[in-house]
Amino acid sequence: MNFKSVPEIWAAIQQGQWRKPTSGLAPGYTQANVVILPKKEAFDFLLYCYRNEKPCPIIDVTDPGQPSPPVAGPHADIRYHVPRYRVYRHGELEKEVDDIAELYTDDMVTFLIGCSFTFEEALIQAGIPVRHIEENRNVPMYITNIQTTPAGIFSGPMVVSMRPMPEAMAQQAAEITAPFRKAHGGPVHIGDPAAIGIKDIHRVDFGEPPVIREGEVPVFWACGVTPQMALKNAKPPLVITHSPGYMFITTITEEELRRQ
């Protein structure tokens, strides 16, 4: 399908014409992780994100019961415009659904959280390889021994994504990504995986194993799976997220996000 605008994509999703992952769906526009919680847990989660800005960069938060993200999609309806949702009760996946109209009560708060996919185009533009794209794989992700700062019921380890590159390019990659504060910013670690508790770089916790060439170093960025780990630990009575890969597409361009 060929879409002319982000609202057209939202409409297609709502009408059931797009039930696939969103990777590559709206080039130039920021895609976001979705976390929806009752207000009772929302203060703790907002505080958790504030205290852990690197793994949990907030792009937008709604008022309770409001279905439109005021900054990231004022004309969107979060109840219908994500291609697939996951509903968790007390930490257990209950079901996957196509809309959440019945679950989105006056009490529900939507959080949109940034994703490192946003800065990959900038790396490619600078001639830095993004291996998992080249190889058409999912990015390798690892649970580290870096602990996030707890807030209320939320706590857990930081999860990182990894992109291997020639050692001489790592510093440049750090400088390019640092301004993308709302997409995890600069790397949290460059080099020795053991230093952040990763025993075997070829054994991933999420995503697909890496392809690392000779002379390359692993570069690690904080990852949006971190808040999902914290949600699993907290086991709130109800939480709704996007299904992995089925992100919310915002009307914020990647260039706008870089300047935030």
Add this chain to the structure above:
Amino acid sequence: MNFKSVPEIWAAIQQGQWRKPTSGLAPGYTQANVVILPKKEAFDFLLYCYRNEKPCPIIDVTDPGQPSPPVAGPHADIRYHVPRYRVYRHGELEKEVDDIAELYTDDMVTFLIGCSFTFEEALIQAGIPVRHIEENRNVPMYITNIQTTPAGIFSGPMVVSMRPMPEAMAQQAAEITAPFRKAHGGPVHIGDPAAIGIKDIHRVDFGEPPVIREGEVPVFWACGVTPQMALKNAKPPLVITHSPGYMFITTITEEELRRQ
């Protein structure tokens, strides 16, 4: 009195040996505005601050009932270490008190909000005049026609502080203050007061009237009085703040704050 450390100042305050404004009390250390609210209103207020980072830069937030700001003073006790508190009920000032031990229930959340006083030393170091310090006055502050982004029960106009300076220095002042994100950052406006709804620059809404010399332009920064206006509009059942000028002294140095 001569204090050797911030914890020594906290102890003196707790023992009743310092019941005065804190200006100049701990050179080099960041002072913060204090807002304490029950958890019920804390989500809305945290969201308001997040949506209005320039006037409401958050330095630290406690978990409910925790008396120590984890980042800004892990060994402080917010119930005793502010020289004077104000207690508001439904938007009305009820009383001023020396400690809040009895009011600080398990439910109370403390917010520490940055203050533009933090970057004044950096301006002075660069040879930029800070007139209200030269003249030993309070900084002039104005209510503008810039509306903040509402969140839940909180809304209201942006309040700004103003420092006049030779026109040629305004750009440099903007560059020096921009990195102080947690102390209001760069100016929100330079020049014509009418453009942001200020009819008469000599008639202030808070603080003291300015002293402006020939060839000088007014430079306006977002001001920490903004969240106080929002609190007045919202009229929550209970809110505790510092008394104006009687700030909380953090263990974060001004240089550390500049890098946050």
